[in-house]
Amino acid sequence: MKQVQWFPGHMFKSLREIREKIKLMDIIYLLIDARLPFSSMNPEILKIIGDKPTLLLFNKLDLADRKMLDYWVDYYEKKGFYTLLINSNSGFNVNKIYSRSKQILEEKILRAEKKGVTFKIMRGMILGIPNVGKSTLINKMVNKKATVTGNRPGVTKSQQWIKIHPDFELLDTPGVLWPKFDDKNVGYALAVTGAIKDDTLPIEEVVVYALEYLKKYYPKRLIEKYQISNINDITPHEILDKIAEQRGAFIKGGTTDYERVYTILLTDIRSKGLGPLSFDASQS
Numbered sequence: 001m002k003q004v005q006w007f008p009g010h011m012f013k014s015l016r017e018i019r020e021k022i023k024l025m026d027i028i029y030l031l032i033d034a035r036l037p038f039s040s041m042n043p044e045i046l047k048i049i050g051d052k053p054t055l056l057l058f059n060k061l062d063l064a065d066r067k068m069l070d071y072w073v074d075y076y077e078k079k080g081f082y083t084l085l086i087n088s089n090s091g092f093n094v095n096k097i098y099s100r101s102k103q104i105l106e107e108k109i110l111r112a113e114k115k116g117v118t119f120k121i122m123r124g125m126i127l128g129i130p131n132v133g134k135s136t137l138i139n140k141m142v143n144k145k146a147t148v149t150g151n152r153p154g155v156t157k158s159q160q161w162i163k164i165h166p167d168f169e170l171l172d173t174p175g176v177l178w179p180k181f182d183d184k185n186v187g188y189a190l191a192v193t194g195a196i197k198d199d200t201l202p203i204e205e206v207v208v209y210a211l212e213y214l215k216k217y218y219p220k221r222l223i224e225k226y227q228i229s230n231i232n233d234i235t236p237h238e239i240l241d242k243i244a245e246q247r248g249a250f251i252k253g254g255t256t257d258y259e260r261v262y263t264i265l266l267t268d269i270r271s272k273g274l275g276p277l278s279f280d281a282s283q284s
């Protein structure tokens with residue numbers, strides 16, 4: 001894979017601003033994409049967090065393959081993380097975040113009270129890769145549209161404090177990646193799920209990666225969705241031709257309109273057209 005510019009310059013600034021604010025925080029909420037429990041874990045963020053109390057929030061639970069997710073939840077819990085599975089769109093488990101945070105900070109609160117200091121306001125920072133649902137989560141917690149959201153990476157441009165209750169404040173932050181990734185599959189997994197812009201990696205490579213992956217881990221879903229009879233000996237490009245046939249995606253002269261088929265496939269993957277998925281199976 002050629003050298004990829006997947007870490008735009010403004011993310012250095014965002015990382016610096018996160019580093020500057022970390023001291024103010026009682027707790028960190030690190031959003032992980034439940035479909036990418038490995039690939040959406042940003043090593044730069046982990047370095048910045050250090051030993052701050054951290055609740056890992058596995059978001060987009062509705063889109064994720066539960067079996068594969070359970071493996072990763074266990075993996076992170078064994079590493080000492082607190083975890084919670086959430087769906088920021090429906091609000092599933094979102095109302096547990098406050099009470100879990102109080103539990104996690106119980107000792108800190110007691111220590112403060114012993115010193116005669118009342119623990120007045122709990123401050124938390126929402127961190128995670130682009131498009132993982134940070135701003136959507138905040139809106140759900142505050143029950144109104146306090147932040148801008150959108151289904152593409154890079155929507156939030158600057159940090160923003162939101163008061164959830166009189167004693168609970170959250171800082172929304174722009175999504176950040178990390179400057180260099182060692183495993184090219186991580187890049188592909190982030191591209192397939194829409195965490196990096198569609199033109200960052202060559203889209204054909206991304207789609208071929210997705211199809212090879214689906215053939216390996218979810219062959220039945222491909223068979224059913226695109227009526228494929230010979231899954232074992234069909235190539236990714238032949239699958240694309242099948243999809244074109246099914247959806248009538250041809251250009252003049254009857255050749256496959258690959259650009260359209262790429263979009264159809266990625267939309268199916270991202271919107272549960274192929275059912276709940278995980279793109280981090282290979283790590284387990």
Ligand SMILES: Nc1nc2c(ncn2[C@@H]2O[C@H](COP(=O)(O)OP(=O)(O)OP(=O)(O)O)[C@@H](O)[C@H]2O)c(=O)[nH]1
Pocket residue numbers: 059060061062063086087088089090128129130131132133134135136137148149150151152153154155156157173174175176
């Ligand atoms: N299916 C599903 N979609 C979600 C969930 N949470 C957020 N989304 C969608 O994910 C997209 C991105 O949401 P945002 O809240 O803007 O993401 P963000 O992390 O703030 O992104 P940046 O500001 O770009 O870093 C939106 O289309 C949301 O509707 C969820 O739990 N399930």
Ligand SMILES: [Mg+2]
Pocket residue numbers: 134135136148149155156173174175
């Ligand atoms: Mg945002």
